Amino acid sequence: MTTRPVGPVLVLTGLHDVTADVVLRILAEHRVPVVRLDPGTDLHKGAALTATYRTGDQRGTLRTPTRELDLTEVRSVWTRRPSPYQGPPGLGDQERRFAASQSLWGVGGILASLPGAHYVNHPWNNRAAEHKPAQLATAQRSGLSVPSTLITNDHEQAREFAAQHSGGVVYKPLWNTPCAIDGTPQQVWVREVRPHEITPAVAVCPHLFQAKVEKAFDVRLTAVGSRVFAVRIDSPDLDWRRRQSRMECAPIAVPAGIARSVSVYLDTFRLVFGAFDFAVTPAGDWYFLECNPNGQWAWQPDPVTDSIGHAIADELRRPLECEPARAGDGAQARPRQPGPLWSTTSM
Template identity: 75%
Template sequence: MTDQSGSVLVLTNDHDVTADVVLRILAERHVPVVRLDPGTDLHTDAALIATYRTGDQRGTLRTPSRELDLTRVRSVWSRRPSPYEGPADLDGQERRFAASQSFWGAGGILASLPGAHYVNHPWSNRAAEYKPAQLSAAQHCGLSVPSTLITNDPAEAREFVSWQASSVVYKPLWNTPYKGTDGKSQQVWVREVRGHEITDAVATCPHLFQARVEKAFDVRVTAVGDKLFGTRIDSPDLDWRKRQALMRCAPIDVPEPVARAVVAYLDRFRLVFGAFDFAVTADGAWFFLECNPNGQWAWQPDSVTDSVAHAIADQLQKGQDA
């Protein structure tokens, strides 16, 4: 099957059920879609070709069922592709070399398609994933931010804890894979920390400490362009992700000042999509906690999930004119 003028290219893994929600909508609209997991497919049955000459750039993606002209891709949805790890039949240095070449080669090609609309561009995603940059951008855009310290100085950390009127929480700066002594994967959750718990081990790397917001509830704001979808989250846990089966969710309106700041935040990072987390106090103050530029959203109430899916489909269908 040869195509696909104005196709949407979806970069994600085979098990991404969230992507399937949007792909069904695009299929109903008869929008052609090509799905690719470059971290794995390019080691099996897919081929990527790109040529660059003065005044000319061309490219082709071949899969078992499609041949896609990369210069005519209308949109790229960089969802949840597998990491570039190299072919499984290679070992050690050879596999690391192949993985690196794939990341810089295939990754560079797919991030540089002329005329394509990216949701989000992978380089914009990466820039927006740094929590210090998030906090700085949130302040610049007018959002309230809890008092925060990022340091590898144990004394500074202890002093920060001692000066806070409320308790302090620790948050990892990145969701790094972590295994316990038994070899089992563990999740590092947001947790309260006391001054006496801060040891000299803090000097090993930067740690993020933040004044705990005395919240009445949490809110997830899923932003797609200038369309915002709010979900109130009531959970017995400090970190609602820990036991999602116990949380209750319901749609909620986003206050206009917060909405304006969220749209400005997206613009600052050149994002189309963002999943924003807020803590809301009893007197109605919204505190920005973080923004995942590629966060999950299909767990929300059906009405919110459906609206988000259609908003993403709209962006992908419109292409660069979105």
């Protein structure tokens, strides 16, 4: 059986990730060594990554102008929000695309294959869990209720689907693809559509149409391992993300059946963390809408944000000697880590 290292936590994220800062402060309080790296940019700023593979042996190092990290000592990896691999500036377009691709497959492969490290979440599991059709299928198999959904590039099928649902149908993109109009970034929000609005242009690519849920409110449920944290969201908008300044949030209890199904869902995708969105009807029925395996959570009320931050920090500190949970947070025993504190500044 492989024993996990008890060295530093490796946090893969951008320099200005304030959500990561919440957890890094907690790790600092517990004197857990942390190395923060944005591989998409830091490797163009003096950092160097090396890995060697031999029969029965795997080693690696991360070097910066000020330190060297033995990758075999990394205890856990938090895949937060690293910058995309875009290649170093100053190259021509073709050379930069080549360098970006080699970085994705090389650097990404090294950091996703650290021996014994605990991943929150593993980047390959994140990618698998980001496909909405897979999310819907897994939610169904996990025992969650799912709104009637159609994914198609046939506009006649789409029109027929919309006509069959008297309560209305919404459209949502299958992926949050960046787009711009006249150089201005645009966001595609969830919106209601009527049968006559669906044109043959649907044939260009698959579209996701979903029966509109008659909801009393939305819920964002954040799962970290076996712990769940939820807030009720009241918003005047169909898509509460559109104008977050107009929404109101408050902690809400999670029904036991929903918590069990969420656990099954995470296990299916081999995830430690997931940000689930539900629509709740006036009758109290919870409908699964989607799960972002790497969703934002620091925008929630301070007590909820603090609890999520501690739960993630606990996952990253494993496996260690345990200490008692803080009173009132509903958590189980927490691991304790002695030792020196490393700088948490970006490498």
